[in-house]
Amino acid sequence: MYAVRNWLFGGVFMLVLIASPAGSRAKEIPDSISLGSLANLYEKVDFNHAKHIMLVKDCAECHHHTTGTLTQNPDCVRCHKNSGATAVVACKDCHKAQPFSGAALREKSKTAYHDDILGLKGAYHQNCTGCHRRMGGPTGCQDCHVRNKKGDAFYSAGAYAPPQAHGEGRQRGN
Amino acid sequence: MKRRDFLKGCMACGAAATLGVSGNAWGINSFEGYPEGMGVLVDLTRCVGCRSCEAACNKEQKLPAPDAPFDDKSVFEEKRRPTEKAYTVVNRYDAKPGGPVYRKIQCNHCNEPACLSSCFVNAYTKTKEGAVIYNPKVCVGCRNCLIACPFYVPGYSYSSAFNPVVKKCIFCYDTRLKYGNPPACVEVCPQEVLTFGHRNELLKIGRDRIREKPDRYVDHIFGEKEVGGTSWLYLAGVNFDQVGFDTTMSNDPILSNVKDFLGIVPMVLTIWPALFTGFHLLATKKNHGDGHSGQEDPKP
Amino acid sequence: MNRHKANGVKIVDSHYKVPGKSKWGLKEKLLLGLTPWQYVIQAVRNPFNWILAAIFAVGLPLIAVRFIFGLASVTNSSYDYPWGLFLTFGLFAMVPLSSSGFMLGTTVEIFGRHDFEPIERLALLNGLLGYLFAVVYLLVDLGQPWRLPYPMVVAYGPVAVLFLVGWHVATYLSVQVCEVSVSFFEWIGFPLGKQGVRRITLGLTVAGIILSTLHQGALGALYNYAPGKVHPLWYSSAFQWLHFFVSSIPGGLCMVIVVSTIVRKTMAWRCDANFLDNLDKLTISLAKGASMGLITYLVIKLMGIAHDNKWEYLATGYGAWYLFEMGIGVILPLALFAYSIRRKMVGLIRFSAFLTVFGVVLNRLNTGMITFNWKMAEREIPTLREAIISITLFSIYIVTWRFLLYRLPILYTWKTADERAIAPARGYVTEGNAEPSMAGSYRSRINDNVAWIASQQWP
Numbered sequence: 001m002y003a004v005r006n007w008l009f010g011g012v013f014m015l016v017l018i019a020s021p022a023g024s025r026a027k028e029i030p031d032s033i034s035l036g037s038l039a040n041l042y043e044k045v046d047f048n049h050a051k052h053i054m055l056v057k058d059c060a061e062c063h064h065h066t067t068g069t070l071t072q073n074p075d076c077v078r079c080h081k082n083s084g085a086t087a088v089v090a091c092k093d094c095h096k097a098q099p100f101s102g103a104a105l106r107e108k109s110k111t112a113y114h115d116d117i118l119g120l121k122g123a124y125h126q127n128c129t130g131c132h133r134r135m136g137g138p139t140g141c142q143d144c145h146v147r148n149k150k151g152d153a154f155y156s157a158g159a160y161a162p163p164q165a166h167g168e169g170r171q172r173g174n
Numbered sequence: 175m176k177r178r179d180f181l182k183g184c185m186a187c188g189a190a191a192t193l194g195v196s197g198n199a200w201g202i203n204s205f206e207g208y209p210e211g212m213g214v215l216v217d218l219t220r221c222v223g224c225r226s227c228e229a230a231c232n233k234e235q236k237l238p239a240p241d242a243p244f245d246d247k248s249v250f251e252e253k254r255r256p257t258e259k260a261y262t263v264v265n266r267y268d269a270k271p272g273g274p275v276y277r278k279i280q281c282n283h284c285n286e287p288a289c290l291s292s293c294f295v296n297a298y299t300k301t302k303e304g305a306v307i308y309n310p311k312v313c314v315g316c317r318n319c320l321i322a323c324p325f326y327v328p329g330y331s332y333s334s335a336f337n338p339v340v341k342k343c344i345f346c347y348d349t350r351l352k353y354g355n356p357p358a359c360v361e362v363c364p365q366e367v368l369t370f371g372h373r374n375e376l377l378k379i380g381r382d383r384i385r386e387k388p389d390r391y392v393d394h395i396f397g398e399k400e401v402g403g404t405s406w407l408y409l410a411g412v413n414f415d416q417v418g419f420d421t422t423m424s425n426d427p428i429l430s431n432v433k434d435f436l437g438i439v440p441m442v443l444t445i446w447p448a449l450f451t452g453f454h455l456l457a458t459k460k461n462h463g464d465g466h467s468g469q470e471d472p473k474p
Numbered sequence: 475m476n477r478h479k480a481n482g483v484k485i486v487d488s489h490y491k492v493p494g495k496s497k498w499g500l501k502e503k504l505l506l507g508l509t510p511w512q513y514v515i516q517a518v519r520n521p522f523n524w525i526l527a528a529i530f531a532v533g534l535p536l537i538a539v540r541f542i543f544g545l546a547s548v549t550n551s552s553y554d555y556p557w558g559l560f561l562t563f564g565l566f567a568m569v570p571l572s573s574s575g576f577m578l579g580t581t582v583e584i585f586g587r588h589d590f591e592p593i594e595r596l597a598l599l600n601g602l603l604g605y606l607f608a609v610v611y612l613l614v615d616l617g618q619p620w621r622l623p624y625p626m627v628v629a630y631g632p633v634a635v636l637f638l639v640g641w642h643v644a645t646y647l648s649v650q651v652c653e654v655s656v657s658f659f660e661w662i663g664f665p666l667g668k669q670g671v672r673r674i675t676l677g678l679t680v681a682g683i684i685l686s687t688l689h690q691g692a693l694g695a696l697y698n699y700a701p702g703k704v705h706p707l708w709y710s711s712a713f714q715w716l717h718f719f720v721s722s723i724p725g726g727l728c729m730v731i732v733v734s735t736i737v738r739k740t741m742a743w744r745c746d747a748n749f750l751d752n753l754d755k756l757t758i759s760l761a762k763g764a765s766m767g768l769i770t771y772l773v774i775k776l777m778g779i780a781h782d783n784k785w786e787y788l789a790t791g792y793g794a795w796y797l798f799e800m801g802i803g804v805i806l807p808l809a810l811f812a813y814s815i816r817r818k819m820v821g822l823i824r825f826s827a828f829l830t831v832f833g834v835v836l837n838r839l840n841t842g843m844i845t846f847n848w849k850m851a852e853r854e855i856p857t858l859r860e861a862i863i864s865i866t867l868f869s870i871y872i873v874t875w876r877f878l879l880y881r882l883p884i885l886y887t888w889k890t891a892d893e894r895a896i897a898p899a900r901g902y903v904t905e906g907n908a909e910p911s912m913a914g915s916y917r918s919r920i921n922d923n924v925a926w927i928a929s930q931q932w933p
Contacts, residue, residue: 015304037192063387075386075387100355100356100360100361100369100370100371101354101356101364102354102355105370105371108371108375109375111428114281115375116376116379116382116383118366119366121364121366122363122364122365122366123361123366125272125364125365125366126220126366129222129365141224141245141364145191148241154229154230154244155226155229155243155244155245156229156232156239156240156243156244157243157244158243160243161238161243162239162241162242162243164242169190174378196828225722234837255553255554257553258553262774287505288699291633291699292634292635292699293631293636294625294631294635294636294637294639294640295621295624295625295628295629295631295635296629296630296631296909297629297631301525309629310629312621312624312629313617313618313621314617314618314619314621314622314624314625315616315618315619315621316615316616316617316636317556317557317680318634318636318696318699320556320604321556321557321696321699321700321703322699322700324700324702325618328553328878329553330551330553330556330617331549332544332545332549332617333546333551334544335541335542335543335544336544336546337618337916338617355807362886366696366824367485370643385749393895420702422702423702424701428699428701429633429697431698431701431711432635432695432699433696434636434690434712435635435692435695435698435714435715436633436635436695438715439638439692441682442684442687442688446683446684446687447680447684449678450580450584450679450683451676451680453584453585454583454584454585454586457584457585457586458586
């Protein structure tokens with residue numbers, strides 16, 4: 001009799017958990033995210049999500065309002081005063097990897113709002129570098145993502161650097 | 175259904191014919207760009223000087239290897255301009271105490287390009303997508319386009335003995351723009367400094383950005399009107415003359431400076447013959463003895 | 475040559491070696507009637523030829539280098555200063571100095587002033603050679619000179635000012651070749667050709683005026699493509715083409731004075747009495763025309779400054795340079811002309827003509843090179859190689875001048891002109907109404923020649 005009750009409690013509890021809104025499902029939040037959209041020039045980035053959660057605390061700082069916490073950004077608050085969580089949260093779900101393709105432009109021209117939305121690459125950099133500069137995080141290109149061989153060839157750098165005519169005094173950038 | 179369409183067509187054409195015929199009473203037309211023309215909005219407040227755009231252009235246009243790697247920041251020590259080997263360059267300006275401002279320079283793909291207006295073999299074409307492209311097969315090498323370009327953009331391959339041609343950014347027309355794709359520099363930019371889209375849309379976006387963040391931007395889109403309007407538009411956080419732009423430019427396209435002279439040409443071609451033949455007849459009349467009318471005074 | 479003449483060598487000045495008997499062959503005509511050895515001696519003795527030899531020794535190989543290795547090997551390969559010495563000096567400066575062709579043509583043929591005829595052919599040749607060598611300089615400067623005919627046959631860009639320049643220069647060269655061909659046909663003994671050209675001379679002259687007005691102006695309009703790049707004192711938004719056209723008038727007239735002065739000094743043996751006796755009088759007349767051109771030019775330059783309200787630029791460094799150019803090229807010659815024309819001081823007139831030519835050249839160099847890109851921090855100086863090639867091409871120009879003046883009846887009258895039939899040219903005085911005071915006029919020379927031929931003992 002008590003076993004059945006316990007099983008019932010456990011089942012209901014699980015059901016409640018499953019049925020509850022996504023934002024409260026803490027165990028679905030990844031600790032590390034592998035960002036591979038730059039694979040043709042750079043090695044994948046292993047983004048330490050857990051560390052950022054610890055440092056930033058407020059999900060809205062990076063995720064706008066999509067995780068459920070309201071954003072403070074005045075440009076967003078104008079319309080999103082009461083907006084809650086959305087079905088998708090990852091950056092790549094709203095910020096396209098190819099923001100300027102013909103299809104993307106056609107879509108943009110139909111929207112009255114969000115017609116200046118950043119692409120994925122721009123969103124990563126714009127969202128992250130400001131805070132990194134203020135908080136002493138990595139700011140150089142290769143500090144976050146290291147070039148692979150194709151990247152070196154692209155930038156005519158590293159093994160593909162042109163022979164130096166005047167070697168003295170040249171600073172090497174990131 | 176078909177009859178209705180036919181009648182609609184008649185009305186439309188009739189209306190167009192009556193309205194269209196009135197033409198332009200002001201005499202001079204201005205060209206705002208092709209309606210489908212694309213452009214790029216360059217937001218200088220976002221640029222960090224990584225030079226990825228230079229690298230992308232170099233690879234896309236199959237340009238020769240550069241003198242220095244594209245991640246070498248020491249090139250910023252001097253101001254550069256586009257050359258035969260580099261269709262786009264980034265310069266650094268220490269314009270404000272908050273940090274350096276970087277500017278990407280490339281062909282601005284003007285609505286009424288000076289290079290096109292000055293070419294006597296019609297080597298330049300303004301495509302409907304907005305790109306100003308160049309045909310090296312007819313170029314004679316007069317370099318009038320280098321003289322005419324107010325932005326000092328075109329380079330010339332002087333080093334080639336037998337096929338020197340003009341070298342400049344072509345908006346990646348052959349490989350990308352023709353198919354509706356953004357140019358290589360736009361695609362690679364990590365900070366999305368470069369926003370690709372229809373020119374009229376970009377003007378709206380630019381104005382919106384200025385309106386939303388008036389402290390961040392100077393209230394001007396460079397290229398909206400300068401020299402007749404360009405396809406590559408610029409937003410900046412400091413005054414444009416502090417980052418190397420020529421702010422004395424007129425809003426008239428360069429072509430309009432020579433239009434008056436070109437208008438005089440057929441006048442001279444028509445008036446001079448009559449004028450000087452007239453002078454000749456008047457000046458030499460008294461020497462004529464071969465049948466021209468010479469009424470002599472009756473002798474007393 | 476003077477030594478040869480003193481030794482009694484007979485120089486070609488008619489078809490006949492011995493009047494009425496043997497004719498000069500073409501080779502003999504080319505060698506001026508001298509034996510090859512005599513010809514070589516006079517060439518070697520001439521110190522000017524030593525200078526020319528030195529210039530060619532350095533310059534001709536350099537021109538070859540330019541064509542084999544490309545423009546980068548001899549110029550600065552500048553993107554900011556695409557037009558260097560070849561164009562600014564060789565084309566922009568030489569073309570206004572060559573406007574004498576249409577001016578003397580107009581004077582003689584349109585206005586009927588046949589008293590200018592002794593100098594007309596010199597002026598026509600000046601015009602032809604100036605334009606011809608402007609094209610030579612252009613061919614050296616163009617990236618792909620073999621494509622020069624493209625704007626005429628392959629691809630048309632009619633909205634470009636340069637399109638007009640190209641077509642006009644090509645057409646005008648043809649007109650000038652026709653006009654100079656009159657003396658060539660005399661020399662070669664082809665009177666039909668000469669008559670044919672004389673029939674269309676009026677049309678040629680009017681065409682010459684039209685073409686010259688437009689392309690002299692168009693060369694100025696070329697700088698309208700770069701309104702921000704030329705210094706405001708040398709740039710006029712509305713009148714650039716007029717400034718260039720009007721300055722070509724004193725430029726061409728004074729160039730004729732300059733050339734006739736040089737010729738008088740160095741080639742007096744080739745000039746006949748008709749030329750030398752009338753030269754001073756004609757020089758004064760040319761100077762009168764040049765002064766009117768100069769005063770007009772001065773006023774329209776001032777109007778150009780007023781129109782764009784650029785007075786404050788006169789107080790700058792460039793302003794001082796502008797005042798220097800106007801002073802030495804326009805105002806001083808004007809003053810000297812005013813003084814010397816009245817008093818018929820031909821020497822001073824000639825000096826003043828040199829100053830005017832210098833002023834025109836300086837104006838073109840200033841507009842195209844020295845004040846070009848005036849807002850840029852660095853000025854660009856042409857390379858030494860560019861200067862050497864420019865000098866070499868100019869030397870070839872002088873050699874061509876000399877070659878033609880030695881041979882063609884330009885400075886002297888061909889004694890057997892119109893050997894077969896004398897076609898009555900239109901508009902000229904018929905025998906009865908000749909004005910006796912027109913000494914040296916065409917008609918009286920024809921009469922002289924007719925009399926001379928009639929006096930010969932024909933076999």
